[in-house]
Amino acid sequence: ETGVTQTPRHLVMGMTNKKSLKCEQHLGHNAMYWYKQSAKKPLELMFVYSLEERVENNSVPSRFSPECPNSSHLFLHLHTLQPEDSALYLCASSQLYREGGYTFGSGTRLTVV
């Protein structure tokens, strides 16, 4: 399998649930990213793992917790979410210091009820 794979594609969860989103890249890239895409808003960078070091956006609530066990896998752990967290969550990867840009996964459509 090639490219960036995200699972699940769709997720419905209650506000008291705990769930995780998974992202896997098969491109040999050394940086991975989580983006949030809400309706009528710009793509919001949530977290960056660059050479396996985390760089985060300080405006992201602590109910979102990333994990990057190795350069090919990225998780986003979710707990006690709010309805406004419903969005499309996109994972991307890139090769640092190269010019190719990001490769995006298909996204996870999250609905918080």
Add this chain to the structure above:
Amino acid sequence: ELKVEQNPLFLSMQEGKNYTIYCNYSTTSDRLYWYRQDPGKSLESLFVLLSNGAVKQEGRLMASLDTKARLSTLHITAAVHDLSATYFCAVGGNQFYFGTGTSLTVIP
């Protein structure tokens, strides 16, 4: 933080017409990317522009970059329905900043 603005945000155009989408950014960058997103789908890379004056063309789409003006354009020639999608520009090196997107609808 680098800011990226696109206009228009929404564009409805008839098939066969030409139009241009603009992408302005706030600080110096010599890399600019254009992506396409179909409804409910992920972002697909269209163009990578790496230097001032760079021009890339693919089918009915042509992108250009003016780093001095901090401006990129995406020109659509003789639009067809299949081009209906949201188009994003993104600026940066190892970390991207995305524009708000331009939602394009091509009407038969």
